[in-house]
Amino acid sequence: MNVPIIAAKEIHQAIRNRWVLAATLLLAGLALSLTFLGSAPTGSVGVRALDVVIVSLSSLTIFLVPLIALLISHDAIVGDMERGTMLLLLSYPVARWQVLIGKFLGHLAVLGFATCFGYGVAVGALAATGSRIDLDSLLAFAAMIGSSVLLGAVFVAIGYLVSALVRDRGTAAGVSIGLWLLLVLIYDMALLGLLALDQGRHISAVALNAMLLLNPTDVYRLFNLTGFANVSTFAGMAGLAQSSSLSVQALLSALTLWTLVPLGLAAIAFARREL
């Protein structure tokens, strides 16, 4: 009962603070511009306009959704402690894990709304301009939206963990940006460099899979760019899709684990914290 009360308040606040509006507009603007500018290379008669959008949009999601998620979440615990609102909240008959889960659900709802609505606009726009959209593409797009929300959940959870561990808001922001850079940019570059150097001598396919699973953004990329046959041909990932033995279920469980583990650790860290 406490969890929905806290979640509802987080959503209410996010609407008031224009977080919902800002995130939705950002994602919608991005989706729309990619839909129309991104279809330029294939031409407007492109057979599967939506599949092209999925490729470009999921590549951008990898940058943007984690950033938005971390922006909302890095402040959730340490910020409320600094502002003093956590002190009062915890004097109420609520358990700390309820506060954490309530905030999580609230933030996830905000992110989910922004993603579904923002990206949904792109489909609507394609349909309105008369592009042919078949069921396969639509399913792939829905899967992309769903996995984007899941990716958001991963980074909300990571943001909470940071927020529960550090002493002040500034540090939380710094660590979050660092993690974002690491997971979104540096990890892949390092992995690519490593593979190029190794020339396939030591790193086996299993090791590569493990390394990909260790980064939630790579899991997301694999899921969207290789999960659906039509999309993977556009993405130029068909080769990797064949060599990668990771199933859709494995990828989804990896993302779920990437959410639950940081969230659990955040709950433990928060429970031990004194304020």
Add this chain to the structure above:
Amino acid sequence: MTGTVRVTDVTKEYGQVKAVRGASFELGQGELVALIGHNGAGKTTLMKLMLGLIRPTGGSIEVLGDNPAAGEFSGRRRLGYLPENVSFDAALTGRETQAFYARLKREPIAKALELLDTVGLGVAAGRRVGTYSKGMRQRLGLAQALIGHPKVLLLDEPTTGLDPELRQTFYEIIARLAAQGATVLLSSHSLTELEERAGRVIIMNRGVKVADGSIERLRNIAQLPTRIRLKVAGLSPAELPPWLPSGATCRRLNGHIVEIDAAPDRKIELLHCATAAGNSVEDVDVVQPTLDELYVHFLGQAEVTS
């Protein structure tokens, strides 16, 4: 008298700093207790310990049957807390904030909203908390602490930022709650305000409880002199009344007032002398040692013994 809050030999250390050292006391139903001490004497720490916001390094605490250090919180539905610098989420209005807290306590929202009028927040309740002044936030803080007829009220510096009129209302409210059986623990710097209201005073110094009891009892322990002020006619400014017993400390205040320090057991004797026939005393004032003086006395004593 049933105990609602029990603090047993509690110690709280932050690294090298000992915020509370071996404090023990029990608060009963219907008690209005003033917790006084310097900044850093451990008042806020004690309240946070009672709420389970921090865990004691040693000793145990029980609040309304819960052990807050173990994360038990069912009793907190009947507990109100007002932190020292209360703050709220700036984006929500006063009314929304109050409704949120009422929901968390499973209390009827309409009743909780009435409290906003009680603390005089009426018109501003529809505005965002971010636009509130310090005094208005304090009022909202009081209103949320009063949700659901609390059995234990922990108020950390509750009257800072309140105007005199609201202070009066505030003390009326908590006196009424105490009369209905609530335990009220409040810390404050304005001792004169507490003097007439608190049935019991706990004085903290550097984390140690140095005194605990009703003001009368503390006066008895402290043996501070009562001051007798006499308005005497026909005395020159430097002169002292001739009938004063030897050994009595006295001084002249502005022109014709003589102030005598009377130890508690000599008070009546001195008054007899002063009002004896033939003395030109026109007026008598008896000033009891104030809470301020008691506080200074007990702190001084604690410094000597430590």
